[in-house]
Amino acid sequence: MSQRFKLLEICRRALSAFAVVTAVVPIYLLIKQAFSVELDSFAWPPRWIPHHLTLEHLHKVTSTGELRESLIRSAEVATVAACTATLLGTMLAYAMTRDLRARRWGLAALTASRLLPMIAVALPLATVLIRVGLYDTPSGLGLALVHAAIALPVAAILLLGAFAKIPLELEDAAFLDGASQLTILLRIYLPQLKQALAAAFVLSFLSSWDEFGFGLLLQPTNRTLPPLIYYYAVFGDVGAASALALVSTAPVLIVLVALRHILIRQPKPPAF
Amino acid sequence: MSQRFKLLEICRRALSAFAVVTAVVPIYLLIKQAFSVELDSFAWPPRWIPHHLTLEHLHKVTSTGELRESLIRSAEVATVAACTATLLGTMLAYAMTRDLRARRWGLAALTASRLLPMIAVALPLATVLIRVGLYDTPSGLGLALVHAAIALPVAAILLLGAFAKIPLELEDAAFLDGASQLTILLRIYLPQLKQALAAAFVLSFLSSWDEFGFGLLLQPTNRTLPPLIYYYAVFGDVGAASALALVSTAPVLIVLVALRHILIRQPKPPAF
């Protein structure tokens, strides 16, 4: 048997190596940089274990008002974006579930919209936002709507998968039982979509929370968190940037820990 | 019937509206800005049809050497990234197909790696690349590897779906027919994966081609196309940036036109 599946073994090792290189090493380095003095970070040969630990960076970052402000703004933007994407995603997924033609064109539109270069869309979007007065506002509402549009395809496709698991006969049965379409959506579909809705919300929230490029372009002064980190890094304070980046991973880590069971228990591969 | 599906109709319209707002309007505005004089772009109330057309921006952009250089670099980076992601993705997907445990952990790792905030990973990655001498190189190899890592989850999940459609008995049959595991991969699996491999390559290529944040951070002087557009825009030359952005959409448009049949003919919703 072991003879037979040698190639499989190689692939499995590649998988482990990938997990270590893309997730474990960067996270370790991030934590190390956030808590060690500057010299350590660029020492050659690289030191895996820092010699001098410090809380200086973290202290510096938390003591400025800029951080609090952009933390709150990022949270607001992500919440608005996630709510909008989940709501619209549910509507789109429902339309695509019942209507084969809507599904075809919907999936095509969603895929196509994901393929558009972000930078090419960002410029005209900035123009539009300036015109409607949503460019670089303190609340970040314009950015939130853009983030919602970015998150919508994933939310819609995720919800489409959940809708697809609900047999169409359930809707027919409820219709014959005398339910209106709104009742069907609220009392038949939604209770069965709880998990997918939560997943769509969480993914949309995180994608907005982590988004960098549009934030940089559309909120140049009223910054969200990722551009703020970028500015710290560009102005040479890598320690402070790292400390800030570490803070920004908090919601991701919370979600990963909270969802670890769902993430690991996923027997079927997606059919995409 | 029309009575019954009123809500469905509303959802269907939301779908159309979404397609128009996120894809059609930005593309139109981009084209308009690239070919019209500055004043037009910021006119209030907005003019949908420009009064004065010009080729000035496009001419300006094509006459500088910087454009050619970064076009070639972007193409190189995207090619290397796409090849790497497709190759690694095939290996991972194969391991996940034959091994339930690998699939579970693999999907979890791939999902988790997609949830990590890009900016948090970018800082330690920059440190690593500086150390191994791949930071801001003219060839952009470091950035290409990072892009490969970003594209890998999508490529792997896409290929996993294609592998899943091939019954396991095919491998058993080929094994009993006397084929080695490498023969099985090359002569049984690959011919049936052609479409998925092409799709994985194209998506990886485009995701690298369009990527902005890592390019900005990891190639500050040897720029790829999206950061170059950003610099043009930030330094106030929106017309030139738009013209450049228009150029950058070329491969996306080619792909969309080439794949239009595959995009639209997709009867089953994903099971994700």
Place this chain on the structure above:
Amino acid sequence: MAELVMRDVSRIFRSGRGVRNLSLTVEEGEFFVVLGPSGVGKSTLLRLIAGLDTPDNGEIEIGGRSVTHRARPDHTVAMVFQNLALYPHMSAYENIAFPLKMMGLGRREIEERVRRTAALAGLEIDLNRRPSQLSGGERQRVALARALVREPRLILMDEPLSQVDVQLRSVLRVELKEFQRRTRRTIVYVTHDHDSAFVLGDRISVMHEGRIAQIGSPEEVYRRPANLFVARFLGHPPMNLLRCQVAESGRGLWVNDVRLELDPPDGESGELVLGIRPQDLSVQPEFGAVKLEVKVESLEYLGARYLVRARLGNQALLVELPRSLQPGQIAHLYARADRFHFFDATSGERIGQTHDKASTVTKG
């Protein structure tokens, strides 16, 4: 009184499938089975009656009132779906209560009607359990109770027994038939399963390509199939169908170059199709007066019986016998003359009195 009347109803989809110029009448208290292979339009028929779809043409009446163009279904029709379509997030109780809640009834009345209907459907379980916690048979009964609870005039069933295993299916079948005998509900039941149709139906409507091929009692459609489709479709193994020529004298038949001493229906000549079921042939001369000389080709042991593949003339003939024969052997088979069926070779229609219900033969 006629509970359901369909007049010349058509509903044709782009694929060309659907229901074509279909007319039928279901009497009050009747168990009416629609039988046909899959894709023949059975489910379309049911959806039209339920009001889930609207006919292109024709009229549908339930209890004397036209329902062809109703905006939404009223309380006269209920349906049990193939996959039962129980609401998975609701308990059995909530499932049964859902139609009543939609009617806006009060809590006490709902409770009372749910309890009563559950008992009627034979549900003796804790109604707080979810569908996923119930057995196949229990789920079936919950679906039935949900259909019953609004006391509809007409209950539609779309192969609800197709997803339980064979053993349970035969138990539930008997239970359903008993339930209908007791309560005299009007039921329209759609299936592709001959056994279910025969066991359940007071009358069976056999469907073929969107049309009705024959309507009649189980005995009628089995013993006097109206055309070649019904003859082939009902019975397992299927009826033997042999091309034959009426002898010039008008007495006796030729199957290729073999002569059968069997008289065709009066006035027929030329080519006919002769049908005989594998079970209606025997090796015992006392079984019937018509003698067939066949060549045994092979035989299959089926446990209780042998399935013999033989040749008459150069046409294949299947025979079910309780004893074994030798392959290669020439055997004599006997059958009663009234067990032969004649069909027109071009139209495929039965020749002889198809609709004479009085003449239903009792087997013996």
Place this chain on the structure above:
Amino acid sequence: MAELVMRDVSRIFRSGRGVRNLSLTVEEGEFFVVLGPSGVGKSTLLRLIAGLDTPDNGEIEIGGRSVTHRARPDHTVAMVFQNLALYPHMSAYENIAFPLKMMGLGRREIEERVRRTAALAGLEIDLNRRPSQLSGGERQRVALARALVREPRLILMDEPLSQVDVQLRSVLRVELKEFQRRTRRTIVYVTHDHDSAFVLGDRISVMHEGRIAQIGSPEEVYRRPANLFVARFLGHPPMNLLRCQVAESGRGLWVNDVRLELDPPDGESGELVLGIRPQDLSVQPEFGAVKLEVKVESLEYLGARYLVRARLGNQALLVELPRSLQPGQIAHLYARADRFHFFDATSGERIGQTHDKASTVTKG
């Protein structure tokens, strides 16, 4: 000579399923069928023989050589999979040629052997077509040809007929049996379908929970089931099994408070399980000497026959009769004494000479 020998082979999965202490011998040129419900370890057995899996314990020999711990399968075994496992991107020709290419044969030799094998498997099609362009029967034959082309000692088949429709299945079954009769290949065929097992098998091995419940010819396992599992599993409708008490005198039986004038096997006393097939009961007194007085409860019309549900004592009894009875009626049924089966009430094992092949009764 024994082509395949398995000695005390076990392969148990974490789920508890698999194969347990299984021993069997398949003779050269034999059509050996492994029959059992799904999940009983049939496919595991086949994968062990094929070398796709390795036993935890025990020995497997093919053609006299041990293959228990082979690193990879040699050319002695070929397999036809349930889904056929044809390579979809290759033509029929390339599919059949693939095993030969893997052997490194020259182009001309491959071509010659592919043509020869295709003819042997009854393939009369354009071999350049892909599997998706072939009919179900043609695909079946391509899979058979691919298994044959290396001239294996042993062909394993994992329910390859389960995915074609009933009509085609019975045709392909006859064809496969004919092929095996002609070529005398050794075939091990796994199925859950009684009909296939009875039609195809020279011997049938009935499996139950990873073990062999009985091995014998189709007639043997049907007429002399070795235990209650085999008795219940074979035959449709299933055998009636009645709990009964041996009368104190040792002659006659009590089914609850009804006395049967049927003598139990010598020396038995106390509680037994009595078995009788629904087809072995008749209303005609000349059918057999044992008389049963039953109460008719309900009946189902099955076309050729009626299935009567009756009660003997307070136990249910199914009877298949060619004529109808009245529900509620008291009926007298007759059966031959040698058609009754006796089983031990606790162990479930048959009482009486199970393995006496000489006594195989011929039905009449």
